[in-house]
Amino acid sequence: MRIAVDGMGGDRAPKEIVKGCVDAVQEFGIEVILVGIQEQLEEELKQYPVDRTKLHIHHASEVITNEDKPVQAIRTKKDSSLVVGLNLVKEKTADAFVSAGNTGALLAGSIFKIGRIKGIDRPAIASVYPTQKGISLLVDAGANAECKPRNLLEFGLMGAIYTEKVLGKANPTIGLVNIGTEEGKGTDLIRGARQLFYQQDLNFVGNAEARDLPKGIVDVIVCDGFVGNVILKLTEGVAMTMMAMLKEQFTKNIVNKLGAALLMPALKEFKKTLDYTEYGGAPLLGVNGAVIKAHGSSNGKAIKNAIRQAKTFAEKEVVQMIAEEIKKIGDEGNGE
Amino acid sequence: MRIAVDGMGGDRAPKEIVKGCVDAVQEFGIEVILVGIQEQLEEELKQYPVDRTKLHIHHASEVITNEDKPVQAIRTKKDSSLVVGLNLVKEKTADAFVSAGNTGALLAGSIFKIGRIKGIDRPAIASVYPTQKGISLLVDAGANAECKPRNLLEFGLMGAIYTEKVLGKANPTIGLVNIGTEEGKGTDLIRGARQLFYQQDLNFVGNAEARDLPKGIVDVIVCDGFVGNVILKLTEGVAMTMMAMLKEQFTKNIVNKLGAALLMPALKEFKKTLDYTEYGGAPLLGVNGAVIKAHGSSNGKAIKNAIRQAKTFAEKEVVQMIAEEIKKIGDEGNGE
Numbered sequence: 001m002r003i004a005v006d007g008m009g010g011d012r013a014p015k016e017i018v019k020g021c022v023d024a025v026q027e028f029g030i031e032v033i034l035v036g037i038q039e040q041l042e043e044e045l046k047q048y049p050v051d052r053t054k055l056h057i058h059h060a061s062e063v064i065t066n067e068d069k070p071v072q073a074i075r076t077k078k079d080s081s082l083v084v085g086l087n088l089v090k091e092k093t094a095d096a097f098v099s100a101g102n103t104g105a106l107l108a109g110s111i112f113k114i115g116r117i118k119g120i121d122r123p124a125i126a127s128v129y130p131t132q133k134g135i136s137l138l139v140d141a142g143a144n145a146e147c148k149p150r151n152l153l154e155f156g157l158m159g160a161i162y163t164e165k166v167l168g169k170a171n172p173t174i175g176l177v178n179i180g181t182e183e184g185k186g187t188d189l190i191r192g193a194r195q196l197f198y199q200q201d202l203n204f205v206g207n208a209e210a211r212d213l214p215k216g217i218v219d220v221i222v223c224d225g226f227v228g229n230v231i232l233k234l235t236e237g238v239a240m241t242m243m244a245m246l247k248e249q250f251t252k253n254i255v256n257k258l259g260a261a262l263l264m265p266a267l268k269e270f271k272k273t274l275d276y277t278e279y280g281g282a283p284l285l286g287v288n289g290a291v292i293k294a295h296g297s298s299n300g301k302a303i304k305n306a307i308r309q310a311k312t313f314a315e316k317e318v319v320q321m322i323a324e325e326i327k328k329i330g331d332e333g334n335g336e
Numbered sequence: 337m338r339i340a341v342d343g344m345g346g347d348r349a350p351k352e353i354v355k356g357c358v359d360a361v362q363e364f365g366i367e368v369i370l371v372g373i374q375e376q377l378e379e380e381l382k383q384y385p386v387d388r389t390k391l392h393i394h395h396a397s398e399v400i401t402n403e404d405k406p407v408q409a410i411r412t413k414k415d416s417s418l419v420v421g422l423n424l425v426k427e428k429t430a431d432a433f434v435s436a437g438n439t440g441a442l443l444a445g446s447i448f449k450i451g452r453i454k455g456i457d458r459p460a461i462a463s464v465y466p467t468q469k470g471i472s473l474l475v476d477a478g479a480n481a482e483c484k485p486r487n488l489l490e491f492g493l494m495g496a497i498y499t500e501k502v503l504g505k506a507n508p509t510i511g512l513v514n515i516g517t518e519e520g521k522g523t524d525l526i527r528g529a530r531q532l533f534y535q536q537d538l539n540f541v542g543n544a545e546a547r548d549l550p551k552g553i554v555d556v557i558v559c560d561g562f563v564g565n566v567i568l569k570l571t572e573g574v575a576m577t578m579m580a581m582l583k584e585q586f587t588k589n590i591v592n593k594l595g596a597a598l599l600m601p602a603l604k605e606f607k608k609t610l611d612y613t614e615y616g617g618a619p620l621l622g623v624n625g626a627v628i629k630a631h632g633s634s635n636g637k638a639i640k641n642a643i644r645q646a647k648t649f650a651e652k653e654v655v656q657m658i659a660e661e662i663k664k665i666g667d668e669g670n671g672e
Contacts, residue, residue: 132577142515145523179478179565187481187562210570214577226523229515230563231570234546238574241468241550245609249602256602262595266585273581 007036009101020303123286175208343372345437356639459622485528511544
């Protein structure tokens with residue numbers, strides 16, 4: 001198993017990326033191909049006693065930044081770590097690719113270089129969503145702001161396969177984000193998608209209200225990329241704001257401070273539930289290879305976890321399984 | 337000032353509704369017309385020493401329930417408290433109407449009976465959104481799942497007027513919910529609406545990311561009713577789930593319990609920020625009268641606060657001001 005990693009992508013590259021790769025090689029017994037500016041990567045690598053027959057550097061002279069326009073960057077920066085890494089997957093030199101870089105460029109690059117799975121109209125970004133019960137998977141997290149019903153069906157199918165194979169939940173439930181749980185509610189998009197879901201042999205449980213998502217009411221949360229991005233960002237925003245407001249209360253006077261001190265371990269435990277570094281990264285579903293988008297501010301631990309996730313993504317043959325299942329569904333709803 | 341109140345709408349009607357009306361009459365020096373089944377309302381009223389020259393009962397023999405289909409209910413239950421109450425506003429017997437009943441029926445009934453303000457394409461429901469800084473106003477909270485750019489412009493205009501006149505914020509900022517803050521991001525709807533906003537002389541500050549809404553980044557949050565409903569429900573869901581998860585931590589062992597006991601006043605203070613009963617209800621904006629939707633589970637205090645809000649809504653002539661301002665905007669974007 002060989003995982004390619006974008007050595008130059010993310011706010012803390014290359015330092016934390018290299019650190020994550022070193023740990024991954026040591027812990028998971030895999031090979032890692034670090035892609036990026038050789039000199040910089042070697043400089044970072046010097047400080048670690050790592051088996052260099054397992055951690056390779058593949059030189060790429062250019063870097064795609066977060067300010068770059070995705071499609072343009074893919075076209076013009078052909079020797080960027082991101083494009084070169086994707087090419088390694090395309091030509092089967094690597095089994096998967098992890099990048100903490102420009103999300104749009106990673107998505108566009110994956111579609112251009114690796115291609116879509118046959119039968120998938122729109123690849124999506126899936127994101128782990130922390131809940132009271134553990135985790136759910138949200139698809140689409142922001143790749144497709146505007147969708148057709150068929151796209152939502154694909155998101156549900158792909159999300160369920162990933163959840164079962166990589167997150168290890170048997171027969172995961174699929175729910176469609178809607179306002180209210182009644183049949184007739186929502187938009188044309190939602191009504192159309194629901195109909196398509198009911199025609200398939202999937203574990204589709206109908207509508208999921210936003211209020212119930214944090215409780216973990218469904219395993220796979222399906223929505224368009226606009227709503228999905230709002231859900232992810234808002235959840236993060238509400239949690240952070242609540243913590244800030246609580247903190248304010250907790251330091252107001254000496255009694256509160258004492259109480260908060262006693263609760264510190266409990267609060268830390270709680271914060272951990274919301275910590276993205278625990279969960280690795282966001283898989284791109286629907287492209288013809290295992291690609292993981294790590295959080296832009298990933299530290300070494302987050303990168304290491306993303307590599308583990310990429311390993312499982314490739315090992316469990318998720319891409320092949322999506323290809324097989326989408327074939328069974330055929331063109332259902334693709335004319336809409 | 338005379339406010340009509342739906343005596344039969346809401347989970348706790350008529351008991352808590354009557355209680356709220358009695359308190360409102362005593363505290364605000366206004367008249368209240370309680371609309372509903374006379375016998376039941378009289379029975380409740382008996383227990384309070386209230387000035388009956390100020391608290392009137394207007395009999396209505398039917399009740400619209402939450403299970404009723406909105407449009408059908410308005411057409412067939414002509415003698416329901418909801419329809420009769422709206423008619424009181426229409427014929428100027430009452431200056432405003434408050435109901436904790438069926439939201440869809442209240443909206444449809446307001447449009448059919450009272451009518452829209454000239455120039456407003458789609459009336460909306462506005463909801464107070466609690467933030468770290470205080471409150472924002474979110475429009476649309478769920479009346480219009482599918483929108484055109486022009487609708488969002490109207491929501492922003494109406495929301496700003498209501499925020500200034502009723503919530504008492506001078507020159508409120510208006511923000512458009514989007515994914516990312518860049519110009520080109522989002523959907524056709526968002527891009528179209530942003531263009532319309534920039535053509536007007538409004539305090540429009542551009543995109544607002546969902547992550548920043550709980551911080552109170554804008555005074556008026558503009559979005560379509562689908563996204564708005566997701567935002568409201570998800571915020572509630574995340575807050576409730578976090579409180580439940582914290583509570584679990586807080587009772588885990590004796591040290592945590594002690595810490596939590598010391599913090600109890602702080603936690604209560606915090607919970608109050610999220611308490612809907614403090615904020616009254618949700619105004620219907622764009623109909624030709626002051627109509628407030630109170631929370632379905634409103635207690636007496638919530639109803640009293642909703643009546644105070646209805647009073648300000650009518651006193652400050654919000655409806656007239658919306659009519660004047662929308663005339664200035666004209667048909668801009670209405671062809672789209």
